[in-house]
Amino acid sequence: MGLLLKKSLENGSQIGIWRMVEPEDFFLQELDLQPVEQTELAPLKGRRRLEWLASRYLVHKMLLSNGQPDRVPVLKDEFGKPHLHGTGLHLSFSHSHELVAVILANQATGIDIQRKVEKIERLAQKFMREEELRSLSEEHRLSQLHIFWGAKEALYKAHGRKELDFRQHISIQPFDYQQVGMTHGKIEKEGRVWDFEVNFECFLGYVMVWC
Numbered sequence: 001m002g003l004l005l006k007k008s009l010e011n012g013s014q015i016g017i018w019r020m021v022e023p024e025d026f027f028l029q030e031l032d033l034q035p036v037e038q039t040e041l042a043p044l045k046g047r048r049r050l051e052w053l054a055s056r057y058l059v060h061k062m063l064l065s066n067g068q069p070d071r072v073p074v075l076k077d078e079f080g081k082p083h084l085h086g087t088g089l090h091l092s093f094s095h096s097h098e099l100v101a102v103i104l105a106n107q108a109t110g111i112d113i114q115r116k117v118e119k120i121e122r123l124a125q126k127f128m129r130e131e132e133l134r135s136l137s138e139e140h141r142l143s144q145l146h147i148f149w150g151a152k153e154a155l156y157k158a159h160g161r162k163e164l165d166f167r168q169h170i171s172i173q174p175f176d177y178q179q180v181g182m183t184h185g186k187i188e189k190e191g192r193v194w195d196f197e198v199n200f201e202c203f204l205g206y207v208m209v210w211c
Contacts (some may be wrong), residue, residue: 003061004099013105014066015210017113018058020050020098027053028132031060034073054100055093059084062104079169081160092157096206103210110157120145125154125164140179142176143202150209151198155185158196158211164189172198179203185211 005017010151031053032156033041044052060071063084072084074091084091092110093102101113125147136144149173156164164170164187175183179202187194196211 003058006062006065011105013103013109013210014062015111015208016058016062016102017055017208018061018100018102020054020100022054024050024053027057031056032071034075036075037073040076051095051100051210053107055095055102058100058102059091059104062102077160079161080159090206092210094153096111101204101208108158108160109211110159111208112153112157113206113208114140114146114150115206116146118142120149123149129167129171130171130176137177140177144175144206146171146176146207147175147200147202147209150200150207151183151185151211154198154209154211155187155194160192161188 002018002022004019005015007013007015037056037128041049041052044177056074059074063072072087074082075081076084082091082093088106090105090107090109091103093100094111094113095101096114099113101111103109103111122140128145128148132148152166152170155170156166169187169189171186171188173184175181181200183198185196185198198211199208200207
């Protein structure tokens with residue numbers, strides 16, 4: 001199936017979604033992996049290995065469409081946050097079932113994609129604040145829970161320094177549910193505050209959130 005979506009945002013950021021149907025050999029033939037990337041890939045097995053390869057391939061395809069002829073390796077810093085070596089671009093990626101999502105931006109960014117599942121209800125108390133829980137509507141509760149979760153995941157990735165508690169350090173402004181919408185999120189830790197615009201889209205049983 002390949003590229004499912006590629007969209008440019010008003011702030012210059014770009015989002016791509018890839019549906020994984022290709023075998024591992026397809027990605028290995030298309031990607032000229034650097035030694036450090038080969039080392040990172042080596043211990044991965046099964047689905048995680050395919051997700052890793054598909055996310056790097058999607059990054060490469062998006063950069064190609066932007067006029068970058070040579071592949072730029074995706075490396076990780078000391079906190080495990082991915083970055084594009086030798087460029088000023090920020091990136092983030094996420095995967096769920098057969099979909100991989102990537103965002104490229106000129107500033108700190110994060111993305112999360114999840115297929116909607118009922119079990120998120122059992123986890124809500126672990127990542128939702130009381131005021132966030134009170135804002136949920138009965139009709140759209142499941143979708144809103146996924147948006148809150150995705151927003152906090154996206155902010156966590158944009159921050160990129162780990163050691164964030166989803167309830168204590170990350171708050172999402174309550175919002176009215178719609179298939180395509182926007183809200184705001186905030187990280188507060190050790191006297192510092194980071195504010196983010198948060199966007200979301202619901203489609204084909206999935207919820208995608210980026211900041």
